[in-house]
Amino acid sequence: MRRADRLFLIIHSLRGRRTAMPARRLAETLEVSLRTIYRDVADLQLSGVPIEGEAGVGYMLRKGADIPPLMFTEAELEALVVGTRFARAFAGSRLADGASAALAKIEAVLPPDLRERAAGTRIYAPFYKDDEREAHRHLIDLLHGAIGGRQVIAFDYSDKEGRPSHRAFEPLCLSFWGCAWTLGGWCRLRESFRNFRPDRMSGVVLTGELFTPAPGRDVAAYTDAMRGQFGGMD
Structure with a gap:
């Protein structure tokens, strides 16, 4: 599993929890070592993701935290949507599919209003097949x-x-x-x-x-x- 996917899954696993999730459970779910989980969580915390807890106790997102708005502004989300459209229109299938899959992961955890605004951008890259x-x-x-x-x-x-x-x-x-x-x-x-x-x-x-x-x-x-x-x- 790529590290970027693992970091996404750590955040997704902690969303909406009322109790701390043990690091060992995260490690078992993602099939990595405890050391890897400790390092990944520390990196996420340093990057501004509001994860609370510590090794041996468990982790959870800070109460009231809504990860996507904190991680992405509306302009940043629009850039991701536009980038996906350009990749689909001008790149090969490999990049186009990868960009679309990455955006789908982000949209899956966005609040409905932010998802609607991001998708509503009026910058297009017309796509056709021949x-x-x-x-x-x-x-x-x-x-x-x-x-x-x-x-x-x-x-x-x-x-x-x-x-x-x-x-x-x-x-x-x-x-x-x-x-x-x-x-x-x-x-x-x-x-x-x-x-x-x-x-x-x-x-x-x-x-x-x-x-x-x-x-x-x-x-x-x-x-x-x-x-x-x-x-x-x-």
């Missing part, structure tokens, strides 16, 4: 997976002048510029960092070869190179 769009989403998912799995990819590329080339590439990150995606990483043909637009790629395949980013060829070095080139990279 063969070209679905192929693009599939490609973004493939590239995203290659980045996470540190897998070398190969593809044919046509630059803005229409000149073709074949590349073996170590993918490090994806960037969205508002109108197009770019894939950044180490190009073995040019032996330097390069950015490629997925919509100009064809025949993208996973080669089966894994790579280990070396100093000077990792994402930190790539970011530094792009910061020098574009004046900013966040």
